[in-house]
Amino acid sequence: MPQFDRFTLAVVDDIRDREQASDGHSRYGAYLADYAADFHEDGQPLGPVDFAAVAWSVATTPVMAPGYVAVRPDVQPLTVRRDHDGRAVLGAAVGLRHGHLARRPDSRLRALDWERNPWDRPDEPWPVLIGPESTDRPAVLLTATLFVPIPDGILLRPTTARPGRTLTHEAKQVVAALAAHTNDALAPLVNDLLGGDR
Numbered sequence: 001m002p003q004f005d006r007f008t009l010a011v012v013d014d015i016r017d018r019e020q021a022s023d024g025h026s027r028y029g030a031y032l033a034d035y036a037a038d039f040h041e042d043g044q045p046l047g048p049v050d051f052a053a054v055a056w057s058v059a060t061t062p063v064m065a066p067g068y069v070a071v072r073p074d075v076q077p078l079t080v081r082r083d084h085d086g087r088a089v090l091g092a093a094v095g096l097r098h099g100h101l102a103r104r105p106d107s108r109l110r111a112l113d114w115e116r117n118p119w120d121r122p123d124e125p126w127p128v129l130i131g132p133e134s135t136d137r138p139a140v141l142l143t144a145t146l147f148v149p150i151p152d153g154i155l156l157r158p159t160t161a162r163p164g165r166t167l168t169h170e171a172k173q174v175v176a177a178l179a180a181h182t183n184d185a186l187a188p189l190v191n192d193l194l195g196g197d198r
Helices: 014-019 027-034 048-059 165-194
Strands: 010-012 069-071 075-082 088-096 142-149
Touching (some): 027 048, 048 075, 048 088, 069 075, 069 165
Antiparallel strands (some): 075 088
């Protein structure tokens, strides 16, 4: 199981990837082959931003479960996408409980809040938040969406769109760089937002 902490939102697991590989090389590579149609445009390899977005989406849940990249459970989803100007950005959704807010919803409302997933262990430090089971009174469920730019230097232009070891190597390279950038650039923002409450 990945070891998450305040500074680790994404973990790449190469050991499990090899151990669980049906082809003896890479489980992620087998998934890349299943999604081969997503890695080209009219037979040509994707550009760096689109390649990063597709490689990341295949590496994480819900496509791979468990993912080649494990994402801290309280930061879901964590995506790579193109912004309006065509640049790559990381986006993360973080549920905010009322206790994170400087001013809470009016106490007269007794508004329902996010709840911890009942299937999580009680000592889970990074719980998945779910909506209230009962909706017999108002609910105020807040989610913050954070975006950070992805530097061009960690993206790469793929040399192939064909499944195989080259595509797998290039996808793993960009996914590892994205995971490191997530931990370096996005984790501090999540920590500031949550104020160390989790």
